[in-house]
Amino acid sequence: MSALVAMYGKLEGEDGRKFAREISPHLGIDAGIYKKHGIDLQWQHVQGTEERYRRLASGAADISFVVGRQSLKHFLQSKTSVIVGSPLNSCPYYFMAASGVATIKDLKGKTIACREEPARNAPIGHVFKENAGLELKKHVKLTLLPGDLDAYESLTAGRVDAVLVPRQFGFVAEEKGFHRLECPDVVDDPLPITIETTKDIFGKKSKEIAAFLQAHAESVRHLKSHRAEALRLLQDKFGQSASLAVKTFDGYFTLLDDSLKIDMRHLKSLAAQVAPDYPGGAEKLAGDWLAPGVVKL
Numbered sequence: 001m002s003a004l005v006a007m008y009g010k011l012e013g014e015d016g017r018k019f020a021r022e023i024s025p026h027l028g029i030d031a032g033i034y035k036k037h038g039i040d041l042q043w044q045h046v047q048g049t050e051e052r053y054r055r056l057a058s059g060a061a062d063i064s065f066v067v068g069r070q071s072l073k074h075f076l077q078s079k080t081s082v083i084v085g086s087p088l089n090s091c092p093y094y095f096m097a098a099s100g101v102a103t104i105k106d107l108k109g110k111t112i113a114c115r116e117e118p119a120r121n122a123p124i125g126h127v128f129k130e131n132a133g134l135e136l137k138k139h140v141k142l143t144l145l146p147g148d149l150d151a152y153e154s155l156t157a158g159r160v161d162a163v164l165v166p167r168q169f170g171f172v173a174e175e176k177g178f179h180r181l182e183c184p185d186v187v188d189d190p191l192p193i194t195i196e197t198t199k200d201i202f203g204k205k206s207k208e209i210a211a212f213l214q215a216h217a218e219s220v221r222h223l224k225s226h227r228a229e230a231l232r233l234l235q236d237k238f239g240q241s242a243s244l245a246v247k248t249f250d251g252y253f254t255l256l257d258d259s260l261k262i263d264m265r266h267l268k269s270l271a272a273q274v275a276p277d278y279p280g281g282a283e284k285l286a287g288d289w290l291a292p293g294v295v296k297l
Contacts, residue, residue, distance in 0.1 A: 002208040004039055006063040007046040007055065010238075011168055019168040019238070019248065020045075021193045022065050022087060024256070026233055027226060028219025037215035039208065049074070056081075056198050062205060063212065068191030069117065072274045075289050082202050084291045085195040085213055085260035087220055091252070092185035093118070094170030096155060096178050097162035104183050105132040108139050110161035113151045114187060116144040117273045119164065122187045131183065166192070171247040190269040191262065202291060213260055220258040261296035262286075 011019040025043040028034055034041040044061070046052050049070050055061040057080070068086070075081045093114075101107060107128075114124075124142065128134040136142050143160060145151050152169040154160045156176060164187045165173070170180060195213075202209060223230055227249060234245035267290075268282040278285050286295055 001035065001038055001040045002205075002211065003042070004063060004205070004208055004212055005042045005044060005055075005061040006065065006212070007044050007052045007061050008065040009047055009049065009052070010045065021067065022256075023230065023233060023238075023253070024087075024216070024219040024223035026237065027223050027229055028215065031219075031222055033219050033222060034212070034215040037211045037218075039212050039215050041212070041215070053078075056196075056201065059201070062197060062201050063209070064196045066194055066196055067189075068194045068270050069189075069274050071191075071194045071196050072270060072289070076275055076278075079288075080198050080200070081196050081289070082199050082291050083194050083196055083262070083289055083294060084202065084209055085216075085294060086191050086193055086262050087195070087216070087256045087258070087260055088193040089191060089257065089263045089266040091167060091189050091192045091255060093164045093187040093189065094167050095162060095164055095181040095183045095186070096170050096173045097181050098155065098158070098178060101161055101181065103132070104128065104181055105134070107132070107162060108134055111141040111143055111159075112162045112164070113143040113145055113154045113160045114164040115148045115151055116146065118187045118189060119144055121269075121272050124164075124186050127184055127186045167252050168248070171244055171251065174247065175241070175244055188266075188269060190266040190273070195260070217258040217260055220256050220260075223253060224256060224258075259296065262290060262294050263296045267295075 008020055008022055029041055029043060049066055052064045053074060056064055125136045128140060134140050148166050148169060151163045152165050155163040166189055230249050231245045234240045234248055267286055271278055271282040271285055
């Protein structure tokens with residue numbers, strides 16, 4: 001049995017409600033899935049990406065689950081990390097609005113907000129023009145903010161009329177009385193979950209990590225096929241209400257992909273947001289950053 005330490009973080013919601021991008025190991029450990037594959041997994045909540053990087057660098061942990069944009073920024077700075085998989089390649093944002101906005105046509109003369117990075121190359125203007133006959137700047141003001149939480153809070157505080165935010169923030173906004181606008185997917189969060197280690201750890205523990213990935217793929221399938229258990233976990237461990245747990249499972253965890261492979265389309269999208277000037281482009285980035293065999297064929 002090989003011991004591995006894997007870390008994950010949480011998005012902290014209001015009133016004690018929390019969201020983890022991946023919860024399948026909670027159920028997978030209880031079901032004995034990792035041990036079946038020869039892995040004694042310690043699944044640790046470690047808040048803060050910098051602390052997780054410190055533990056990887058020190059050898060106190062072996063694997064970290066982290067959002068792709070942060071993972072790529074760290075790689076660009078350190079060149080020490082390697083991505084061994086991703087259970088979620090793409091997760092389009094939700095378009096959330098206040099009660100006075102029934103359709104995107106109602107946004108004429110109003111203000112919307114979004115985090116700057118994903119909005120930068122998104123076809124927001126095209127979608128407004130094609131679906132509502134509205135032009136950005138002329139008919140609708142777009143405010144670009146540094147973070148997703150900033151966008152969410154700008155809606156709940158009444159500073160804007162609608163926002164494009166990750167689904168987890170959208171679920172909480174619905175609980176507060178805001179609603180989702182019917183609109184084509186326009187802003188995406190490419191590689192919202194990456195499974196990361198260091199090149200040093202990967203060189204020393206490649207067999208153990210390969211076994212972990214097999215177990216984790218099975219754990220993802222187990223999560224998706226055990227909805228009732230997952231809903232209880234979301235309520236008991238993460239403090240979610242019954243309705244919020246349902247939204248989290250049905251609107252987010254059903255998107256998890258047990259292949260754990262990375263689609264180059266989404267890697268290119270992430271590179272366009274975070275590293276548009278990477279020498280050699282996304283193909284060279286894939287060779288430098290991803291472990292062999294990770295790209296989906």
